[in-house]
Amino acid sequence: MEQWARREDRRLLSGRGRFVADVAVPGCLDAVFVRSRIAHGVVRDVDCAAAREVPGVVGVWSAADLSGLPACAHAAARLQDLPPVPHTLLAKLSTAEAVAGREWPALAKDRVRYAGEAVAVVVGEDRYRAEDGAAEVAVRIDPLPAVVTPSAAADDSVLLFDGRSNTAFRGEAGTPIDETVWQEAAAVVEARYRQQLLMPTPMECRTILAVPEQDGRLTVWSGHQMPHRLRSELAALLGMPVDRIRVVVPDTGGAFGSKSAAFPEFVTVVYLAVMLGRPVRWIEDRLESMTAATRGRGQDQRVRLAADADGHLLAYELQIDADVGAYPHLGVGLPMQTAWMATGPYATPRVHASVRSVLTNTMVTYPYRGAGRPEATIALERSMDLLARRLGLDPAELRRRNFIPADDVPYQTPTGRCYDSGNYAAALDLALETIGYDTWRAEQTRRRHDPYALPLGIGLSCYVERSGGEPGGLHDFAGIEAHEDGTIIARCGAASSGQSHETTFPALVAATLGVDESRVRLIEGDTDAQPEGLGSFASRSAQVDGAALHHVSALLIDLARERAADLWGMPVEEVEWSDGSVHHIRDGSAAMDVAELVKATGPLSVDDRFESGMGFPFGAHAAVAEVDPELGTVRVLRLVVVDDCGVVLNPAIVRGQAFGSAVQGIGQALYEGIPYGDDGVPLLAGGLLDYLLPTATEVPPIEVKETRTPSPITPLGAKGAGESGCIGTPAAIVNAVADALQIADPGLLQMPLTPDVVWRAARATKYEGAR
Amino acid sequence: MKITLTVNGDDYPLDVEPRRILADVLREDCRLTGTHLGCEHGVCGACTVLVDGKAVRSCLMLAVQCDGRSVRTVEGLAGPDGEPHPLQRAFSAEHALQCGFCTPGFLMVAAGALEADPTIGDDPERVHGLVESNICRCTGYEPIRRAIMRAAAESAFADPSGGGEEPAAGGRPEF
Ligand code: FES
Ligand code: FES
Numbered sequence: 001m002e003q004w005a006r007r008e009d010r011r012l013l014s015g016r017g018r019f020v021a022d023v024a025v026p027g028c029l030d031a032v033f034v035r036s037r038i039a040h041g042v043v044r045d046v047d048c049a050a051a052r053e054v055p056g057v058v059g060v061w062s063a064a065d066l067s068g069l070p071a072c073a074h075a076a077a078r079l080q081d082l083p084p085v086p087h088t089l090l091a092k093l094s095t096a097e098a099v100a101g102r103e104w105p106a107l108a109k110d111r112v113r114y115a116g117e118a119v120a121v122v123v124g125e126d127r128y129r130a131e132d133g134a135a136e137v138a139v140r141i142d143p144l145p146a147v148v149t150p151s152a153a154a155d156d157s158v159l160l161f162d163g164r165s166n167t168a169f170r171g172e173a174g175t176p177i178d179e180t181v182w183q184e185a186a187a188v189v190e191a192r193y194r195q196q197l198l199m200p201t202p203m204e205c206r207t208i209l210a211v212p213e214q215d216g217r218l219t220v221w222s223g224h225q226m227p228h229r230l231r232s233e234l235a236a237l238l239g240m241p242v243d244r245i246r247v248v249v250p251d252t253g254g255a256f257g258s259k260s261a262a263f264p265e266f267v268t269v270v271y272l273a274v275m276l277g278r279p280v281r282w283i284e285d286r287l288e289s290m291t292a293a294t295r296g297r298g299q300d301q302r303v304r305l306a307a308d309a310d311g312h313l314l315a316y317e318l319q320i321d322a323d324v325g326a327y328p329h330l331g332v333g334l335p336m337q338t339a340w341m342a343t344g345p346y347a348t349p350r351v352h353a354s355v356r357s358v359l360t361n362t363m364v365t366y367p368y369r370g371a372g373r374p375e376a377t378i379a380l381e382r383s384m385d386l387l388a389r390r391l392g393l394d395p396a397e398l399r400r401r402n403f404i405p406a407d408d409v410p411y412q413t414p415t416g417r418c419y420d421s422g423n424y425a426a427a428l429d430l431a432l433e434t435i436g437y438d439t440w441r442a443e444q445t446r447r448r449h450d451p452y453a454l455p456l457g458i459g460l461s462c463y464v465e466r467s468g469g470e471p472g473g474l475h476d477f478a479g480i481e482a483h484e485d486g487t488i489i490a491r492c493g494a495a496s497s498g499q500s501h502e503t504t505f506p507a508l509v510a511a512t513l514g515v516d517e518s519r520v521r522l523i524e525g526d527t528d529a530q531p532e533g534l535g536s537f538a539s540r541s542a543q544v545d546g547a548a549l550h551h552v553s554a555l556l557i558d559l560a561r562e563r564a565a566d567l568w569g570m571p572v573e574e575v576e577w578s579d580g581s582v583h584h585i586r587d588g589s590a591a592m593d594v595a596e597l598v599k600a601t602g603p604l605s606v607d608d609r610f611e612s613g614m615g616f617p618f619g620a621h622a623a624v625a626e627v628d629p630e631l632g633t634v635r636v637l638r639l640v641v642v643d644d645c646g647v648v649l650n651p652a653i654v655r656g657q658a659f660g661s662a663v664q665g666i667g668q669a670l671y672e673g674i675p676y677g678d679d680g681v682p683l684l685a686g687g688l689l690d691y692l693l694p695t696a697t698e699v700p701p702i703e704v705k706e707t708r709t710p711s712p713i714t715p716l717g718a719k720g721a722g723e724s725g726c727i728g729t730p731a732a733i734v735n736a737v738a739d740a741l742q743i744a745d746p747g748l749l750q751m752p753l754t755p756d757v758v759w760r761a762a763r764a765t766k767y768e769g770a771r
Numbered sequence: 772m773k774i775t776l777t778v779n780g781d782d783y784p785l786d787v788e789p790r791r792i793l794a795d796v797l798r799e800d801c802r803l804t805g806t807h808l809g810c811e812h813g814v815c816g817a818c819t820v821l822v823d824g825k826a827v828r829s830c831l832m833l834a835v836q837c838d839g840r841s842v843r844t845v846e847g848l849a850g851p852d853g854e855p856h857p858l859q860r861a862f863s864a865e866h867a868l869q870c871g872f873c874t875p876g877f878l879m880v881a882a883g884a885l886e887a888d889p890t891i892g893d894d895p896e897r898v899h900g901l902v903e904s905n906i907c908r909c910t911g912y913e914p915i916r917r918a919i920m921r922a923a924a925e926s927a928f929a930d931p932s933g934g935g936e937e938p939a940a941g942g943r944p945e946f
Binding site for chain 2: 004005014017019204251253286287659695696697699702
């Protein structure tokens with residue numbers, strides 16, 4: 001194994017990985033969806049007759065074909081109508097109140113509410129046959145006016161659901177701030193920011209393969225972050241007991257938050273597999289994903305930030321109009337993540353954040369790497385730079401004056417969070433030192449006096465995020481078994497989509513038990529092998545599942561000591577564990593390896609549920625950017641990311657996550673965005689040539705550094721890693737560009753900072769005192 | 772249509788519809804699922820394989836165009852005795868993969884270039900050019916660049932003569 005840095009590497013580097021699309025099941029059918037090209041409209045007709053005649057097509061169904069089914073003596077008589085899409089209660093992402101009266105049909109029945117919504121499904125002997133069939137489905141939809149921004153949708157002049165407002169959720173964090181605070185403050189800055197919709201874009205799109213088994217059970221393969229949730233949602237939809245469904249997550253080609261729900265296509269495919277009694281799979285293709293996979297972000301924000309004359313923050317107000325897409329089922333409550341994190345790393349006495357979640361004719365918004373925290377960080381950090389300028393203070397100095405002191409942690413924020421750990425000044429100091437802040441400031445001054453030099457800016461962004469999950473979802477399940485042959489099997493409820501669990505978790509268990517790593521093997525992503533679990537989301541795998549494995553390892557040690565004490569007829573206090581063996585504290589002859597103990601006393605295994613607290617990782621990112629005012633281009637000269645995720649289980653892997661995450665953050669700042677036409681249809685005909693993911697060309701020199709402030713929330717002390725770049729990096733880059741251009745109106749710089757945006761901003765009025 | 776593909780040295784006599792893309796035929800008909808599809812429109816490069824030694828996007832090529840030609844996929848990268856290719860070792864050592872979905876494409880782009888000219892490592896710009904041709908959403912590319920440089924250094928060391936006479940061949944993918 002030594003020649004591979006990770007256990008995953010051997011198979012993934014030799015073409016022997018197994019992703020869902022690689023799983024061969026004899027007789028498997030391919031599903032293809034017929035999708036609306038219209039963003040908002042009334043479905044008049046979906047004619048599947050011609051499609052059913054296409055050779056190789058096994059079946060074609062519109063919503064009408066799968067609803068109002070008569071109860072008959074058919075083999076699938078227990079099937080009800082095609083069930084609707086379930087909503088997410090986890091982390092209050094959705095609420096029963098928001099979805100009441102707003103059904104999300106798996107296939108649209110009489111109304112389509114976003115371009116790309118499925119109106120029919122074709123099942124064929126292979127993908128080519130199914131697509132032949134899909135081409136023959138005739139769809140007639142009468143268009144209605146479409147609304148694609150929350151501001152446009154909020155006035156309810158166009159309703160997505162008749163008789164119900166487009167505003168599907170309201171919430172707030174903190175207490176409203178009295179007007180006198182703003183009136184009396186020495187300095188107040190105000191701004192509006194747009195957090196554009198993004199596409200998570202894992203390189204493997206969504207996948208599902210449903211296989212009805214001989215014994216009446218159903219095996220579902222899916223590239224997924226939460227296999228147990230998928231199992232229980234599918235069981236509820238199909239009216240099957242949970243133990244009749246097995247969900248298996250094989251290799252998964254990235255997820256970034258976007259692969260954790262039961263999507264309309266999943267509902268349809270699983271339903272058809274059961275109805276037909278045949279394996280059916282759906283392997284989403286990229287163009288499909290670009291119209292019908294969930295989006296991230298999507299907020300219009302208004303902020304006010306006030307300080308006294310010494311630069312001490314007095315109050316911060318954040319108002320969010322969130323674009324949650326056409327249905328409230330997956331993310332109507334997601335913007336609360338932004339509201340709860342509005343305080344950031346500062347000891348601001350008054351903070352108030354309010355949320356209005358508005359339905360629009362776009363695909364549904366759902367967590368994407370960062371999930372609410374980038375939006376909080378970007379709004380606050382851009383505003384901090386505005387305030388620094390207003391007060392004539394250095395942006396680093398303004399931040400330093402306002403950080404929550406390390407001694408005040410745990411810290412209760414005005415927006416309802418309790419920060420577990422934090423040393424924000426240390427992270428900023430390390431970022432400034434690493435990037436060479438003073439040197440760049442000197443260079444900036446030099447350039448401002450040189451009429452031929454391109455303007456240069458330095459941007460800072462200090463963030464606090466939250467990891468582990470929300471109350472009610474901060475636990476996971478883990479188990480450990482010692483076997484006679486010396487192997488140790490560790491199990492947990494997580495599911496990796498590229499985060500190296502197979503490498504990291506066995507190493508952790510081996511270190512806890514004091515055995516050689518090669519003896520430990522991890523099982524996850526199979527609901528038959530690990531019956532209970534929550535999954536991998538909210539940066540929780542190391543924090544929660546790592547701690548859970550650490551915990552069951554300790555329980556295994558206790559159990560082994562008890563067993564040995566019984567076997568040897570000694571008090572348990574006299575039996576010690578070290579290096580995978582039990583032995584008597586004095587009598588050297590009483591000693592045996594755990595494998596021997598299993599042989600002598602029977603199977604040794606422990607299962608438990610482990611509950612973590614919320615973790616609050618933090619950091620400071622700094623960027624230097626050069627702008628060409630004539631071309632509108634931005635060149636990031638240097639990016640430094642300092643992250644603190646507490647105890648690190650595998651530094652190389654955490655660094656890799658931080659780096660990749662920072663590049664996604666650059667994507668949000670400079671390149672990624674979804675343009676919509678007036679008719680509400682995304683203008684992405686060129687696929688990934690229109691939605692610009694960063695390529696190697698766009699990656700600047702990035703330096704990843706860390707501070708380590710262990711978290712007291714678990715005995716392991718690890719907090720979440722991996723989302724930091726998406727959270728911290730965008731504001732650092734935007735602030736650098738704003739600093740270079742010195743524009744008076746920050747609203748002119750809205751992400752992504754395309755050449756068009758930057759070119760216009762470069763021509764706008766500069767702030768007073770700019771040179 | 773009856774065709775024969777030589778994939779990783781083995782002959783595959785196949786009967787395929789002319790419209791089937793090479794990637795699907797490799798994956799479904801030859802059951803070589805190491806070649807991945809990340810976009811199916813020629814942008815991401817996950818599907819890159821070598822056809823007669825040159826890197827191609829197998830989502831943009833029909834299988835029938837490869838009749839009688841030799842195709843190399845990620846499954847054919849290791850040596851005959853199973854000894855890993857220097858690129859495979861280097862990718863692991865540099866953490867140039869996380870989820871591994873894009874990896875076969877990057878490996879094959881780099882393998883084509885490196886085999887055409889083992890000295891590419893002497894020119895970091897050329898290596899950078901290779902990395903720029905594909906998309907990875909996980910790693911941020913820098914580890915991939917380092918891995919190719921590392922493998923190139925190793926290959927150059929193993930082949931001090933400098934290898935290929937046509938340094939330009941096989942470098943960039945063919946569109
Ligand atoms: S699959 Fe993306 S280029 Fe072929
Ligand atoms: S490693 Fe996941 S896309 Fe490259």
